[in-house]
Amino acid sequence: MRRGFTAEQPNSAELTGEEVIAAYAVLDRSVPRVRANFVTSLDGAVTLDGLSGGLSNKDDQELLGMLRMLADVVLVGAGTLRAEQYNGLRLRKTRREWRQEQGWPENPVLAIVSARLELDPHSSVFTEAPVRPIVITCESSSAGRREALGEVADVLICGTEAVDLTVAVNELVKRGLPQILCEGGPHLLGSLTSADLVDELCLTVSPLLAGPGARRITDGLASTQAHRLDPIHVLTGDDGFLFLRYGRG
Numbered sequence: 001m002r003r004g005f006t007a008e009q010p011n012s013a014e015l016t017g018e019e020v021i022a023a024y025a026v027l028d029r030s031v032p033r034v035r036a037n038f039v040t041s042l043d044g045a046v047t048l049d050g051l052s053g054g055l056s057n058k059d060d061q062e063l064l065g066m067l068r069m070l071a072d073v074v075l076v077g078a079g080t081l082r083a084e085q086y087n088g089l090r091l092r093k094t095r096r097e098w099r100q101e102q103g104w105p106e107n108p109v110l111a112i113v114s115a116r117l118e119l120d121p122h123s124s125v126f127t128e129a130p131v132r133p134i135v136i137t138c139e140s141s142s143a144g145r146r147e148a149l150g151e152v153a154d155v156l157i158c159g160t161e162a163v164d165l166t167v168a169v170n171e172l173v174k175r176g177l178p179q180i181l182c183e184g185g186p187h188l189l190g191s192l193t194s195a196d197l198v199d200e201l202c203l204t205v206s207p208l209l210a211g212p213g214a215r216r217i218t219d220g221l222a223s224t225q226a227h228r229l230d231p232i233h234v235l236t237g238d239d240g241f242l243f244l245r246y247g248r249g
Contacts (some may be wrong), residue, residue, distance in 0.1 A: 015235070020063075023233055024070060024202070024245065032178040034075075034169060034197050036189055037067050038217040039204040045214030046186055051083065055206040059237035064183075067202060069095040071108045071181035073134070073172055078114035080185035081125060086110075088128030107131050109177060112153075113188055115163050117145035126152040134175075136168045165195050190220030196227055200247035207240035 015023070026033055039055045040046055048054030068074055069091055076086065089110040091099070096106040111134040112119065119135065126133060126149075135149050138159040146155050158167040172180060182192060192198050203217075229246035236242060 020235075021066060021070070023235065024067060026070075026179065029072075029179055032169070032173045032180070033199045034180045034182060034192060035067070035071070035200040035202060036182040036184075036192065036198055037064060037202045037204075038184060038189065039206060040217050041206050041208045041210040041214070043209050043211070044216050045210030046184075046217045047214050048208075048210055052184075053084075055208060055210070056204070057206070057237070057239055057241055059239075059241055059243070060204045060206075063202070063204065063243060065091065065095060067181055068108055069099060070179065072104075072177040072179040073109040073111050073181070075111045075113065075172075075180055075182045075188070077185045077188035078112055078116075078119055079187070080183065081112055081119075083185070087124045088126075088130060089133075090128070090130045105131065108181070109134060111136055111168075111172065111177075113137075113163055113165075113168070115141060117141045117149060119145075119149060121148050121152045134172075136163055136171075138163045163191075165191055165197055169197055184217075186215050186217055186219035190218040193218055193227060194221065196225075198227065198229070200232075200245070201229055203244045203246070205242040205244065 038046065039052055039060055041055055045055070046052060074089060089107060091107050099106055107130045109131050110125070110129060113136045115138050117135070117137055133153040135153045135155045136158055137146065137155060138161060139157055140161050149155055156168065156171050158164050158171060169180065182189060229248060232245040232247050234242060234244055
């Protein structure tokens with residue numbers, strides 16, 4: 001990464017791109033791991049004016065791209081896909097080359113979670129995808145929509161009335177995609193948290209007070225149990241941003 005990340009220690013020097021990659025690399029990529037990446041304001045908002053971009057900066061966008069580079073599959077909810085106007089998931093050239101040097105496919109796979117399948121098979125997220133996307137749904141979804149989306153994506157049925165994310169994660173692992181990066185939205189993170197599937201959270205803290213009204217990074221049905229993640233590191237970036245990494249163990 002090219003911008004000013006430093007470790008949160010006295011007299012810390014700016015980290016090189018390779019050092020930042022090393023800071024987020026996992027020791028054994030064969031071990032399944034669900035990593036979530038979110039940005040939040042100081043007062044806990046996940047969006048400004050309905051989008052996460054208002055809370056982000058160039059360092060955060062660099063980190064997002066790097067985490068995608070380290071992932072086998074990027075998991076996103078259909079609502080976030082539409083709100084954030086995703087296109088085909090293609091890494092920039094230098095990141096594709098880095099993955100090739102590791103012996104990995106050039107791009108990670110995009111996996112979309114949608115119970116209702118309100119997805120347009122003619123959308124650029126499918127038509128411009130360098131790798132055939134995956135759509136994760138449940139048995140109660142429309143058979144006609146499953147058939148239409150099956151022309152442009154691999155459709156996985158995980159669950160009956162709702163998407164069973166435990167089954168979904170297992171299916172991704174079976175496909176050789178154990179390193180899973182969740183990019184949201186809050187409902188998807190809430191469901192992953194309730195199922196105790198979140199192994200790691202990378203949280204960007206933006207130095208803004210958003211005020212009342214915005215959602216938190218997690219949403220959905222209330223969980224009856226909290227799940228602990230331990231601090232791994234804190235990096236600082238330009239403009240007062242903090243980059244936190246928490247994980248199991």
